[in-house]
Amino acid sequence: MTNHNLIIRNNLQQTYSDVYTPEVLSALAALAHFNKDIKEAMAARMERRKQRQQNKKRITFLDPESTIPRTSITVKDARVGNFEGSLIPPDLQRQWIQGTGPAAKPNAPLESSIRNVAYALLSGADGWMFDGEDALGQTNAMSLDNQRNLKLAIGKDPVFMQAAEKVAGEMNRWSMDFFGRNIISDWQQQLNFTTKIFRARGLHLDDRHIRDANGVAMAASLVDMILYVVNNYQQLQQANSSIVLYLPKIQTAGEAALWNDMLSALEMHLGLSVGTIKVYVLVEQLEATYQLMEIRAALGKHFVGYNTGRWDYINSVSDAMAWDKTFINPNIEAITMTYGYMRNYEDRVRRAVNTPDKHGHFALWQGGMEPNIPVGSQAGVSASMQKAVAGAEREQREGASGKWVAHWKMVHIVRPVWEKIGEVNGLGRKFPPLTYTQQDADGLIQLEEAPGTIRGARNLLSVALQYGNAFGQGMQAAALKPADFFGNDDILYLMEDMATGEIRLSILWEWLHKEARLTEDDPETGVKAGDVFSQELYTRLMQEEYEKLLKAGNKDVHDDSKRTTLPIARQIANTYVLHETKPPWFIDLLNINLNNMNADVAAQRIKLYIDTLQSKGSRITENLDFVV
Template identity: 30%
Template sequence: MSAVLKPQAEPPETLAGIEVLGRVDGQDALLTPAALAFLAGLQRRFDAERQARLAARVERQARFDAGALPDFREDTRSIREGDWRVAPIPAALLDRRVEITGPVDPKMVINALNSGANCYMADFEDSTAPTWANLLEGQRALREAVAGTLEFDAPAVDGKPGKAYRLKPEAERAVLIVRPRGWHLDEKHVRVDGQRMSGGLFDLGLFAFHNAATLVSKDRGPYFYLPKLQCMEEAALWNAVLDEIEVQLNLPQGAMKATVLIETLPAAFEMDEILHALRSRIVGLNCGRWDYIFSYIKTLRAHRDRVLPERGQVTMTQPFLRAYSELLIKTCHHRGAHAMGGMAAQIPNPRDPVANAAALARVEADKLREATAGHDGTWVAHPGLVELARGIFDARMPGPHQHDVNRDDVKVTAEDLLKPSLGTITQAGFYGNVEVCVRYLAAWLDGNGCVPIHGMMEDAATAEISRAQLWQWLHFPDDGREPLHLDDGTPVDFALLERALIGLPSKLGNDPNVVGASRVDAAIAMLAELTHRDTLAEFLTLPAYDTFD
């Protein structure tokens, strides 16, 4: 078993303007002087543009808050109407019909690579709480997985040895795709010239430094998923970063390939432009639908005519989500790229046959919708869903993809992407949002980024939907007009929030199945503070991150 990285009380290190403020056993093998110099070079070259892109986000949101709505860009019309295609897709990524996603702890890495899925998205973002130990343990686990040496032995239970986890032969493993953190996230444990490093540059850069040459030699990338982009300029920044890494590491030009998650509302209006900005290395776009719903709420938070109903009613059959999904398929296939479907977050539960059957039926219906619409693959969060998803795509996709499904029937306007949704807010829906937020935040504060809650694998994206909905409902409207009401006539106000919160400490704090139960009080306090703010916080993980050592 590889040593687990644990906190170690030692002073910070400094190397030519680089400060490493965290310390865990074994980190020196990852953060070598050469690796730190490489990371510092990326930060110094690209962080100013990153900050400019983040400032542009703030300016764009201010226009939306003032009444403007997202729309297709006039200055990029020639890109949308031009006749161009992305570079050929490498053989390892031609068939991506089932991808499994999850955090980067050693057990998950082994299970995901052994799952039978075509690809495994190793996630440093929404499903990994970015403690210093988690991040470096993840980097170590992926480095050993690429080398084929990763092992994990579960702890003994009641005197019996724990299960031994070992990798299957390389030919039987899923293709590895790594998701770094988004442009908005910092890595506070590494400072370059006195400033926090970009979390995304740290994650992607450190992985590439240690693994790119090996992966190139195996025709396996390195491959990446790029999250939370809002516009083509942010995609172009990633393209410049990947170009620079290839030069610095003496990799073949274009060896590093990327898939972009379309998980923000502004990005849905720039799919062609994002593909174009990364056209020499992009292989597809993905419907990151949970974050997309969150972004819809956040982007249109000041528009009282576009408030979404409770989360359970916001399914892919809602017109604005169907338009987004179908536009993604049409755009990708027109450019020779994959159109990847969204996440099935259900957790199989064979101990409850009735609930299990209902959950699997929902997964089957969702994957059937995706395969029929023309998606080239889909996501699952649990190994137990791989076979089900594969069977659906196998039956409807005999080839490696569906690029021949051009969807010329799809005609999507700006209003289609913004169309208000019909639905209600029930007391169960309101209380459910509160509980999911508190339980997820408690787990996250305890170092867990991916948490089973009521039969669903919740990560930061689903928690963000719940949190953003609560804020918008409670602050709707701010102009003296009538507040929102539940379907039974109850006003949606802070008294309702207090009633939802008041019973959670006793309900959750004493439940042995609640991950991070000792953090429930802190989570309640944080949710209360975030929902009372006059302005919706951009991401709940930003204030929560500052609580980590």
């Protein structure tokens, strides 16, 4: 259906009239011109990537005399804080623990789907990032279910309040069993505790349901920002709550400036003062780490903080260094936040937020994700929780104002780390100012000795396959572990999302195409330390790990997926890993196969994607089932 020069797929404008309100459609039409800017920015991003690969070129710091695109701020001014930033609003001052997860479930009625929001807002987390991106399934109309559920919850609709009352009882029964105490005393009051935050999709993704007047798919970032803000800003303001977004996958200060223009345009359209909408930026891309102060300056009054998003970041480093045969990551388990380039990345983030702007304002640093879930054997849970707490203690010591958890059950396990210290946040902690030397640049791609093993390869393959399968089933975040540990309750499931699936395939691509040498003997395969990770070895491991998933019980691999989405997940993994040129995004191959259960159709779409990438240097990001 066409409205305000927009084309909305099927009858979604009617069935989601509470989401696609007249106010939302008006804002989409008013800001639709940004769609062209976003597409141009993404074409420029692909061109930079191509030039790096062809010319075997590393990412470098910007010229200090240059001006940040779309702004009048010079790079040298940005670096010394000569720009106008933001005060941190009261409800973001203390964010010891932020939970993350979607506000909707796949193929679930409203009363069940909205329970996700209830768990989040009753969890005791200081903030909850409701995800429209890496953890939100995109099958059918899930992105709209997500928006609907948030609107109902923020408006305290009766359907949400009824769900919340039931969920509070269930959460207390779990906590009584786990902690020996209730975690919720007054559930209605508890609903007001957590700051509501929304993560929009990145500039690189297209919305599945809206095209602009020219039939071009609307950028998902633009759609997500408008739907969330327009539908909820009045309710949030009436409750004295901030309007807060997380912005993912930003690579450059120019892209941040584009976001800033979009935010300001939306504020003007709604009659809000510029800077009303606050944003955190996920530092998930290597290029962004070379431009941290510049990104902060470009977002100006909107910017409140950075988050160190580990998994996407590892993948971006792998992608930026795909041309360098000597750059080979080890087993994923070895790449912790204290590993080589990760340690240097974290250090630059904390130094950037603790550089004052021209009014003396600092910004927040929200630490990384805790993927553990306290479900398993007593020994397994105990060991994993100790590890989770130790990780939180390290981040707190390093200066983080708080961290993320991937499950509500982790909130009361990790939050006491900050509670004990009692500091509201880490604003203004003293760290050396950022420098921009060759040594700094080298540190951001610093490798260290670490194992690369057959066990590591099996883990990479098994979880990547399971992740692709879960995505096809509508679960973009899923509790997973390698197939060899199914049935072993001492090894816990971890919450995995798009980024964790992608980095596994990235590392396998590196090992294969850069001829990584394995570091340990493996009696089962006959591999010796020093042997090269060959295509023959990859093919064998793929076959063995795939067979394990076919034989797994329904609990670990849904039986109905074994003949539908799992074979497609294998096709995608093989295409990604075996292709000579590293594909730019794993999610592209998954997205073009959403709602498709036919392996032959999947093969055609995957071939179309790869052919387009090779012949035109461009990605396919639109919904192939949305034909105008």
